[in-house]
Amino acid sequence: MILAGGAGSRFWPLSTPERPKQLLPLATQDPLLVDAVRRLTPLVPPERILVITGEALADTVRGAVPELPPNNVIGEPRAAGTGPAIAWAAAEIERRDADDPTMLCVHADWAIGQPAAFRDTLGRAAATAERHAALVTVGIVPTRPDPGFGYIQLGEHVNGAHRVARFVEKPDRATAERMVADGYLWNSGIFVWRTAIFLAEVDAHAREIAPALRSAALGDIAAFFTAVTPVSVDHGVLERSHNVLVVPGDFAWDDVGTWAALRRVRARDAAGNATTGDVHPVQTRDCVVYAEEQTVVLYGVADLVVVARDGITVVTTVERAADLKSMLDALPQRVRDRR
Amino acid sequence: MILAGGAGSRFWPLSTPERPKQLLPLATQDPLLVDAVRRLTPLVPPERILVITGEALADTVRGAVPELPPNNVIGEPRAAGTGPAIAWAAAEIERRDADDPTMLCVHADWAIGQPAAFRDTLGRAAATAERHAALVTVGIVPTRPDPGFGYIQLGEHVNGAHRVARFVEKPDRATAERMVADGYLWNSGIFVWRTAIFLAEVDAHAREIAPALRSAALGDIAAFFTAVTPVSVDHGVLERSHNVLVVPGDFAWDDVGTWAALRRVRARDAAGNATTGDVHPVQTRDCVVYAEEQTVVLYGVADLVVVARDGITVVTTVERAADLKSMLDALPQRVRDRR
Numbered sequence: 001m002i003l004a005g006g007a008g009s010r011f012w013p014l015s016t017p018e019r020p021k022q023l024l025p026l027a028t029q030d031p032l033l034v035d036a037v038r039r040l041t042p043l044v045p046p047e048r049i050l051v052i053t054g055e056a057l058a059d060t061v062r063g064a065v066p067e068l069p070p071n072n073v074i075g076e077p078r079a080a081g082t083g084p085a086i087a088w089a090a091a092e093i094e095r096r097d098a099d100d101p102t103m104l105c106v107h108a109d110w111a112i113g114q115p116a117a118f119r120d121t122l123g124r125a126a127a128t129a130e131r132h133a134a135l136v137t138v139g140i141v142p143t144r145p146d147p148g149f150g151y152i153q154l155g156e157h158v159n160g161a162h163r164v165a166r167f168v169e170k171p172d173r174a175t176a177e178r179m180v181a182d183g184y185l186w187n188s189g190i191f192v193w194r195t196a197i198f199l200a201e202v203d204a205h206a207r208e209i210a211p212a213l214r215s216a217a218l219g220d221i222a223a224f225f226t227a228v229t230p231v232s233v234d235h236g237v238l239e240r241s242h243n244v245l246v247v248p249g250d251f252a253w254d255d256v257g258t259w260a261a262l263r264r265v266r267a268r269d270a271a272g273n274a275t276t277g278d279v280h281p282v283q284t285r286d287c288v289v290y291a292e293e294q295t296v297v298l299y300g301v302a303d304l305v306v307v308a309r310d311g312i313t314v315v316t317t318v319e320r321a322a323d324l325k326s327m328l329d330a331l332p333q334r335v336r337d338r339r
Numbered sequence: 340m341i342l343a344g345g346a347g348s349r350f351w352p353l354s355t356p357e358r359p360k361q362l363l364p365l366a367t368q369d370p371l372l373v374d375a376v377r378r379l380t381p382l383v384p385p386e387r388i389l390v391i392t393g394e395a396l397a398d399t400v401r402g403a404v405p406e407l408p409p410n411n412v413i414g415e416p417r418a419a420g421t422g423p424a425i426a427w428a429a430a431e432i433e434r435r436d437a438d439d440p441t442m443l444c445v446h447a448d449w450a451i452g453q454p455a456a457f458r459d460t461l462g463r464a465a466a467t468a469e470r471h472a473a474l475v476t477v478g479i480v481p482t483r484p485d486p487g488f489g490y491i492q493l494g495e496h497v498n499g500a501h502r503v504a505r506f507v508e509k510p511d512r513a514t515a516e517r518m519v520a521d522g523y524l525w526n527s528g529i530f531v532w533r534t535a536i537f538l539a540e541v542d543a544h545a546r547e548i549a550p551a552l553r554s555a556a557l558g559d560i561a562a563f564f565t566a567v568t569p570v571s572v573d574h575g576v577l578e579r580s581h582n583v584l585v586v587p588g589d590f591a592w593d594d595v596g597t598w599a600a601l602r603r604v605r606a607r608d609a610a611g612n613a614t615t616g617d618v619h620p621v622q623t624r625d626c627v628v629y630a631e632e633q634t635v636v637l638y639g640v641a642d643l644v645v646v647a648r649d650g651i652t653v654v655t656t657v658e659r660a661a662d663l664k665s666m667l668d669a670l671p672q673r674v675r676d677r678r
Contacts, residue, residue: 013636282669283659295651295674297352299666300659304640306652312634313647315654320622320639327638330621335634 001089003022004108010258013312014049025266028112036108037065039115052085077225083236084228087209090195105191111265113252121249125192128161138249139185144174150187161245205240259321262288312315312338340428343392343447352651366450366604375447377403378454391424416564422575423567426541426548429534444530450604452591460588464531467500475531478585479592480525484515489526500584543581570575598660601627652676
């Protein structure tokens with residue numbers, strides 16, 4: 001299953017509720033969701049890929065990935081975090097495949113540098129999940145002490161995997177540096193498990209989800225999402241379970257969290273500029289520029305983020321682009337609502 | 340007369356041959372040319388203001404300053420510098436007013452800080468020109484050692500004016516500093532003289548202009564501009580004449596030569612930003628932003644120039660904006676030609 005919910009304002013003014021991050025061509029010339037499906041299909045045929053997204057986006061998503069059967073795109077009537085979305089998908093997978101299926105969860109809005117290594121890791125994670133009847137999370141070998149991610153401390157070694165000793169929420173920078181030095185992995189949000197094992201853990205631990213899942217009539221998604229309490233799968237299930245293994249993944253993984261991430265995930269020119277669209281950097285270095293139906297010319301600047309779309313241009317620095325909230329707060333509503 | 344010729348690429352991508360600098364609202368919300376006419380009308384009624392511009396622009400100019408009689412806007416069949424334009428205007432003024440007229444020359448593309456002081460200086464310059472039967476140029480008291488202007492060295496004192504000891508072309512910075520310290524004035528291009536005196540000096544000194552002016556049938560502008568040799572009035576007449584006085588003008592005068600000039604001539608917000616259009620600077624200082632049919636948001640930046648119009652955005656620094664030539668040279672023709 002591919003989680004494709006969430007709007008996010010971090011790519012304003014490009015991301016809007018109608019066109020959230022996963023539908024933007026941030027890592028390649030194609031939307032992140034299209035990249036995500038393409039990355040999986042050598043491993044999982046399209047007819048066995050489910051996409052969970054907001055109800056209002058379901059038709060847009062179907063249009064973006066026409067290789068998936070239309071009823072493989074599921075619209076959530078209400079955003080309730082990753083816990084209910086994954087639980088619903090697990091139940092749906094069981095309805096469609098009664099033969100002890102194993103499910104794999106990824107997000108639609110990632111950039112992955114080495115898709116073959118990614119698929120190889122998923123294969124090992126699936127084998128581990130099936131063999132040990134465990135919840136398996138993929139922990140990414142960190143490339144920097146990023147305080148923007150959760151971390152996983154490794155416990156006892158189990159056949160090429162580890163028990164999870166501890167999940168750590170987004171740390172401060174000093175803690176992140178110490179954890180990277182101590183061999184902690186990034187908590188990527190890539191999960192693999194047999195649906196039966198996962199649903200049993202939900203039943204045992206996730207009081208926010210389990211009652212709704214039991215009482216909702218088979219396949220009544222509206223009833224389920226009405227009854228459920230929003231919770232992340234990490235908090236609602238994984239942190240409470242005693243049956244979680246972590247498989248290390250050593251490939252470039254980026255959650256493309258901000259405009260600044262485009263300097264990591266996109267191809268850059270000789271001067272370090274990551275550009276999308278009709279962009280002309282002259283004597284300019286290390287800029288991120290996204291132009292849509294616009295020409296952008298830069299001259300003699302560095303480390304800027306410039307986003308131009310029809311009718312609106314934003315100019316900021318790579319550093320400031322990491323948090324646009326105070327910018328958005330300062331703008332009049334009519335500008336913030338431009339889309 | 341108002342000189343309103345010239346295209347100039349220094350305000351690219353906003354200035355184009357169809358909409359040169361003098362038709363852009365750079366200093367106020369109105370085009371520079373409209374400001375220029377408005378600044379003069381307390382001194383000179385509209386029916387006695389001539390505008391000389393390129394033939395292709397004449398109708399646009401008539402539309403921009405409808406208070407002028409249409410035949411007061413004269414289209415040059417060919418750009419030939421200020422010498423022929425002013426000589427033609429002088430002859431035209433004599434054709435319209437046989438009674439020893441005095442003419443005043445200004446440019447359409449200036450910003451003037453204190454219009455009352457400007458008019459007062461013009462009045463004194465006209466009185467000087469009439470009394471001494473001289474060519475009079477207004478020398479601006481410099482506010483900085485700008486190497487972008489020509490300078491005038493003052494000679495002997497003559498009734499509140501001075502003889503011109505020497506005209507100095509655009510100097511290097513060190514020379515400019517020395518000249519400002521030594522009391523040189525900026526050569527503004529504001530001229531006042533009796534047309535008879537000026538035309539006599541043209542006849543005596545300006546071999547590029549005089550024969551064409553003599554031989555062109557009365558009022559045959561096409562014949563005149565075909566026959567004439569391009570030359571500036573400074574080089575063709577003033578530097579060769581022995582009858583030039585300079586009257587000091589102590590008002591803010593700016594030739595609005597580059598985007599950077601907008602920091603000097605426009606009202607700035609508390610953070611020093613000079614903005615035009617729907618511009619939202621957040622935690623941003625000392626930027627120049629011009630937005631046309633576009634919204635521009637700046638966040639956490641300083642000393643940038645951002646120009647956004649329909650379909651094209653340019654981002655550079657205040658320093659680089661002083662010379663866009665190497666930027667334009669680096670752009671593909673199709674981008675440079677965007678308008």
